[in-house]
Amino acid sequence: MNINISTLGELKKSGYKPKSVKEEIRQNLIRKLQHKENAFPGIIGYEDTVIPDTERALLSRHNILFLGLRGQAKTRMARQMISLLDEYIPIVEGSEVNDSPFDPLSRYARDMVSELGDATPISWVSREQRYSEKLATPDVSVADLVGDIDPIKAANMKLNYADERVIHFGIIPRSNRGIFVINELPDLQARIQVSLFNILQEGDIQIRGFKVRMPLDILFVFTANPEDYTNRGSIVTPLKDRIESQIITHYPKNVENSLLITEQEANVHEDQQHVHISDMIKRLIEQVAFEARNSEYVDKKSGVSARLTIAAYENAVSAGERRAIINKEKSTYIRIADLQGIIPAITGKIELVYEGEQEGPLQVAVNLLDKSIRSVFSQYFPNPDSFKKRKQSAAAENPYRAVIQWFDKGNAVQLLQDVNDKQYETSLLKVEGLKELIKGKFPHANAKEQLLLMEFVLHGLASYSLISKKVVENETRFSDLLGTMMNFGNSTEEENEEF
Incomplete structure (x- = not known):
């Protein structure tokens, strides 16, 4: 369409045919589907569920x-619909x-078209200008959404309140002629929701x-969170009935x-590219x-928002960056110990039930991190x-036997969060059998990857209660599990001997 057209007469001569916004979106979506184009780029995980449902609705x-x-x-899905509008109208x-x-609604436009006819001046509106969004806060009024009498306009134009132009x-x-989005619809007061009835049903x-x-x-x-139905409000039934x-x-x-x-959304800057994060840490x-x-x-x-992992990813990168700055290192890898830095991202993104409140958000976050280590550990190493509880011959094949026995002798290792790479390596190499275990399982791992995997083994064994792990401020200490327990029975001793 030629957006240089400036009058109604020129527009008619061009052969332009007006259509409703829903028909416009429908036709543009059909074209995208025919050409195998993704109508909702950047939306991951909805390819077989939400996106097909949305396309059918449109x-x-x-x-x-x-x-x-x-x-x-939810809001991103709505904003992606902008691309389904015509570029200009x-x-x-x-x-x-x-x-x-061609079909003016307001008094202003009707008067202008009636007076000027084909000489009526026109302007062009881009697709981005045709998208509007409103957050349904409790203070939203009918006047905000629909309109009201403007006494200042009436005074300036010297009109009485009976005139439509006020x-x-x-x-x-x-x-x-565009897309209008209301976020968190249940937060909108019921009497305000009622004002939408006619608009949705009759369109006026x-x-x-x-x-x-x-x-x-x-x-x-509209977007809504099911939790809002009980916490703050609800969608009135007649309104919900009108949303197809x-x-x-x-x-x-x-x-x-x-x-x-997470990788798509995480805000990692170019000046943080020297901080390398392995696939294991990401998982x-x-x-x-x-x-x-x-x-x-x-x-x-x-629920647990996807923002948790995005914020945690950013915190992990920043933890490695901070350590590199302190130690004046040009590049670094994220360590397991650096994940202590993601705890603030966890505590701020979860809502706890009563039992969780008793545990405390910090302890719950630490427990979640430990469970994550336990779950991922078995993807890289034997469970x-x-x-456990196997014959002596099977126990002899245990790849962790040498490491656990080293701790059983009363040895311990401390890993400080902010130590440089050399000190980090020195601490891990103290543990007998640890490097050999990694070389056997990951023969092609480079030196940095080997150190990370060595640390992962210590955290993994601790998560399976085979060695002890104690985190105090910026230090993680691994030691003999039984040596840290005040009481233990014969069954525990027998189980430990098998290792």
């Missing part, structure tokens, strides 16, 4: 409600409500006592998708979120549990 010309827990890309120049030159339109009429608005009927052309998209498609969102169903989301961070979603201490109804 093809049906439906208004949409995205219902899901926090951090499930013509409006009557100066119109507050994006009046179509109306100040709210954000919904100003979103005419009612302002004060004016006999105004404006059949608005809008695609409505309700689409349920969800968290990533596997670690691979979660990894992709440990992602596993924390999965452990939290299954934890008895975390409120499942509240230590498989060697």
